[in-house]
Amino acid sequence: MLSELRSWKEIPIGGVAWKLSTENKTGDWSPFKPRIDQTKCTKCLICWILCPDMAIEWDGEKVHEKHDYCKGCGVCANECPVKCISMVRG
């Protein structure tokens, strides 16, 4: 992300971010990641609503895990009413 470091004259003032937060992949430090068993998923979207980091994506048909941004908190697995989300190491 920071391959081209800019000088103080080249960046916006006030620490305002000038890149999209999606460019900054923040999911590399979680020991456990959610894995969704799509055969059991009822598409209730509770995981999509509750994920504090928008690391569950709903494409209109299925929910997907976005491991690039997941911090591994496990809220999704804990709250899933049909227990189709498991937290797996890696």
Place this chain on the structure above:
Amino acid sequence: MNKIVMGLNGNEAIAFAVKQCDVDVVSAYPITPQTIIVEKFSEFIADGEVKCSFIPVESEHSALSVCVGAAALGARTFTATSSQGLALMWEMLYIASGLRLPIVMAIVNRALSAPINIHCDHSDSMGCRDSCWIQIYCEDAQEAYDAVIQAFKIAEHEDVQLPVMVTIDGFTISHTLQRVEVLPDDVVKRFVGVRKPVEIEIPGMGKVPMILDPENPLTFGSLDLYDYYFEHKVQQHEAIEKSRPVIRKINDEYYEISGRRYGDGFIDGYGLEDAEVAVIVLGSTAGTVRSIVKKLRNKGKKVGVLRLRTFRPFPYREIVDALKDVEVIGVMDRSGAYGGIGGPVYVETLAAFYNSKRKPKIINYIYGLGGRDTPPALIEKMFEELPKLEGGEVKFLGVR
């Protein structure tokens, strides 16, 4: 020139100025001796004299937090506090300046606890020395009124975009009824104008106003580590340096509408043309020192006074230039200097002269802590004593 004269104390003068500056959001928490400012201002709102959101909060930390949020939205914002309240705002002071938000805050100077004391000294605002807030110390209620109007223009200038503190001495200025000339509402409104957010360049978005706006979403206050934090701090350093010509210019522009100016905006000298002994002082004590200088000059003594108006940015070039022929300088500090060379104004003055060719004798007088009175006789004694000193002494004026 339109002349409207009112009888106002320092706090009321500030509230009146804020009312005329078309402020959008005021958030504050009461504390002696500041309370009258926001109390008076809330009356203006209740009476329909000003259209502004007044947000009462549970602490000063929250008051400045509200101002930070409102200013980030593009609002013109104001708050006021004193002493412990300012101490509680400490964390947010750096956030306001770091996010480059042009908030104006009135500080009614009051000693810090412990022991608890409600009277004036400058230890509260001097503690904010390195928070990157511009600091203007006023001498009387008239200047408090004038400085608040100037403060919004300085803070919101495109080259500056930093918060400004306007300070008055607790009780001595804040609670003393004085003659204050005010400007008509429309003159002030035209002078300060409407806050215009600066534009910043964001790749993919182009130039956008630096405010929180759902149409052009920006992230304020995100994590900024060893890769860019330093660059952002250098930007702040640059901004406060750039405030120097702005303060000077606005002092002159204000003269055009009011007929009043305060020296060059930074320092205000009296009797310095031929002075051999001079005193540097800020706040209300400057008037007492000036009266003694007049008295001594009438007796043929070559003495002068330099009133310091801005402590941040510190006008080191202006001071060295104004005192270029002075042999002995007394620097008055109304705050402690525990474990240092001397008080904050003294240390800055020493540093300013270290880089100049001349090396006058410079002596520190710490005075007026906790509101201790500094009567004219004491100032006169200081002028008598100054030529006999070696330089480098730290004296306590008026202590038993």
